[in-house]
Amino acid sequence: MDQSLSRKRSRADWVVDTIAFLGAVLVGMILFDENRDDPLPNWLFAADFYTGMLLCLLLWFRRRWPIQLAVLAAVVSVYSETSGIAALILTMTVAVHFRLRVTLLITALNVLSVIAYALVREKTDPVGIVIVTASLLYVGAIGWGLYVRSRRQLLQTLRERAERAETVARLQAEQGQLRAREEIAREMHDVLGHRLSLLSVHAGALAYRPDASTEEIAGAAEIIRSSAHQALQDLREVIGVLRAPVGELPQPxxxxxxxxxxxxxxxxxxxxxxxxxxxxxxxxxxxxxxxxxxxxxxxxxxxxxxxxxxxxxxxxxxxxxxxxxxxxxxxxxxxxxxxxxxxxxxxxxxxxxxxxxxxxxxxxxxxxxxxxxxx
CATH class of the missing domain: 3.30.565.10 (Histidine kinase-like ATPase, C-terminal domain)
Structure with a gap:
C-alpha cells in the first residue's frame, strides 16, 4: 500500500478531489438523463440516481477507504449508470496506491458487474459490445493510475537518493573536519612542545647558573621572551584555525x-x-x-x-x-x-x-x- 494514503490531505489533493467529485456528478447526471427512456421501473431509476450520487459523494473518502469503496462501486454498478464515472475513479485510485494484483482483482470484479449491468438494464446493445466498451474504459483508468503510481515512485526514489547523497556529503564533511582537527592537535603538540622545551632549557640554565653574568642572563631572558611570544603566536594561529569553518595550520x-x-x-x-x-x-x-x-x-x-x-x-x-x-x-x-x-x-x-x-x-x-x- 502507498504510504501517501496515511498522510494529511494537501492543497493539491483537495483540488483533485473536488474536480473528481464535480466531474463524476456532472457525467453521472448526463448519463442518467440519457437513459430515462429505458423500460425500467421507477424504483430502479430512483435507486440508480440516489445511490449513484451517494457514490459520487463518497469520492471525498476514497483516500481513506479505497478498496472498500471500489468494491461498493462494483456492486452499485450492477444497476446504476449514474455511478459509472465514480466507479472508474475509485478503480484508478486503487491502481495508484496498491500493487497490480489488487488492482486486477478490483478490475475483474468490475467486469463482472458490467456483465450483470447489461442483463439487469436490458440494454439493446449486444452484451459483448457493452463488456468491451466498459473494459476499455477500465483499462484506460488503470493505465493512468499505474502511470501516476510509477511516476510517484520515481520521484520518491530520486528524493531518497538526494537525501542519501546529502547525508553522505554531510558525514564526509564531518569526517574531514575531524581529520583536520586531529591534524591540528598533532601540530599543536609538535609546535608548542618544541617551543616550550626551549623555554624549559633556558629557564633551567638560569636556575642552575646563579653565577651567570648580566649579559648571559639578559641573553637567556631575551630568548625566553622570544620563544614565549612565538609560542603564543602559534597558539593564536591554532585557535584561529579551530574557529574558522575551513582552514589549515601553516605547514613547515x-x-x-x-x-x-x-x-x-x-x-x-x-x-x-x-x-x-x-x-x-x-x-x-x-x-x-x-x-x-x-x-x-x-x-x-x-x-x-x-x-x-x-x-x-x-x-x-x-x-x-x-x-x-x-x-x-x-x-x-x-x-x-x-x-x-x-x-x-x-x-x-x-x-x-x-x-x-x-x-x-x-x-x-x-x-x-x-x-x-x-x-
Missing part, C-alpha cells in the same frame, strides 16, 4: 629544517646536523621529515637536557629518505609518556614509511625513520 617544509636546527642551537642545545638529500622532496614527505626531527629535538631537550644530539638526514630519489637522530644517556620515559613518538609513527605510516625508536647497546636513544622518495 623540508627547507625550514636548517632554521629549526639553528633555533635549537641558539637555545644552547649542541646539535650536529648532516644533511645530504639532493633533489626536490615531495611536499608531504618533506613535512613529515621536518616533524620527525622537531619531535626528536623536543624529546632530547626534555629527557636529556644539555646532551649533544646527532642528526643525519640522507637519501635520494628512488632510494627513500632516512632520518636518524641519537643522543646519549636519556632519562627513560615513565608510564603515560611517549605520545609524541606514537604520533610520529602514525605520520610515517600515512606516507607509507616506517619509524623505529629505542636504546642502543651504548646507552644512546636512537630515533630512525625511513620515508619513501619516488624517483
Amino acid at each position: 617544509t623540508f627547507a625550514d629544517l636548517p632554521v629549526l636546527i639553528e633555533g635549537a642551537q641558539r637555545a644552547g642545545v649542541p646539535v650536529e646536523l648532516k644533511l645530504d638529500a639532493p633533489g626536490a622532496l615531495p611536499e608531504h614527505v618533506g613535512r613529515t621529515a621536518y616533524r620527525i626531527v622537531q619531535e626528536g629535538l623536543t624529546n632530547a631537550m626534555k629527557h636529556a637536557p644539555g646532551a649533544p644530539v646527532r642528526i643525519r638526514v640522507t637519501g635520494a630519489a628512488g632510494n627513500g629518505l632516512t632520518v636518524d637522530l641519537s643522543n646519549p644517556a636519556p632519562r627513560r620515559t615513565s608510564s603515560g609518556e611517549g605520545q609524541g613518538l606514537t604520533g610520529l609513527a602514525e605520520r610515517a605510516a600515512l606516507v607509507e614509511g616506517r619509524l623505529e625508536h629505542g636504546w642502543t647497546p651504548d646507552g644512546d636513544f636512537r630515533l630512525t625513520a625511513w620515508l619513501p622518495w619516488p624517483a
Whole structure:
C-alpha cells in the first residue's frame, strides 16, 4: 500500500478531489438523463440516481477507504449508470496506491458487474459490445493510475537518493573536519612542545647558573621572551584555525629544517646536523621529515637536557629518505609518556614509511625513520 494514503490531505489533493467529485456528478447526471427512456421501473431509476450520487459523494473518502469503496462501486454498478464515472475513479485510485494484483482483482470484479449491468438494464446493445466498451474504459483508468503510481515512485526514489547523497556529503564533511582537527592537535603538540622545551632549557640554565653574568642572563631572558611570544603566536594561529569553518595550520617544509636546527642551537642545545638529500622532496614527505626531527629535538631537550644530539638526514630519489637522530644517556620515559613518538609513527605510516625508536647497546636513544622518495 502507498504510504501517501496515511498522510494529511494537501492543497493539491483537495483540488483533485473536488474536480473528481464535480466531474463524476456532472457525467453521472448526463448519463442518467440519457437513459430515462429505458423500460425500467421507477424504483430502479430512483435507486440508480440516489445511490449513484451517494457514490459520487463518497469520492471525498476514497483516500481513506479505497478498496472498500471500489468494491461498493462494483456492486452499485450492477444497476446504476449514474455511478459509472465514480466507479472508474475509485478503480484508478486503487491502481495508484496498491500493487497490480489488487488492482486486477478490483478490475475483474468490475467486469463482472458490467456483465450483470447489461442483463439487469436490458440494454439493446449486444452484451459483448457493452463488456468491451466498459473494459476499455477500465483499462484506460488503470493505465493512468499505474502511470501516476510509477511516476510517484520515481520521484520518491530520486528524493531518497538526494537525501542519501546529502547525508553522505554531510558525514564526509564531518569526517574531514575531524581529520583536520586531529591534524591540528598533532601540530599543536609538535609546535608548542618544541617551543616550550626551549623555554624549559633556558629557564633551567638560569636556575642552575646563579653565577651567570648580566649579559648571559639578559641573553637567556631575551630568548625566553622570544620563544614565549612565538609560542603564543602559534597558539593564536591554532585557535584561529579551530574557529574558522575551513582552514589549515601553516605547514613547515623540508627547507625550514636548517632554521629549526639553528633555533635549537641558539637555545644552547649542541646539535650536529648532516644533511645530504639532493633533489626536490615531495611536499608531504618533506613535512613529515621536518616533524620527525622537531619531535626528536623536543624529546632530547626534555629527557636529556644539555646532551649533544646527532642528526643525519640522507637519501635520494628512488632510494627513500632516512632520518636518524641519537643522543646519549636519556632519562627513560615513565608510564603515560611517549605520545609524541606514537604520533610520529602514525605520520610515517600515512606516507607509507616506517619509524623505529629505542636504546642502543651504548646507552644512546636512537630515533630512525625511513620515508619513501619516488624517483
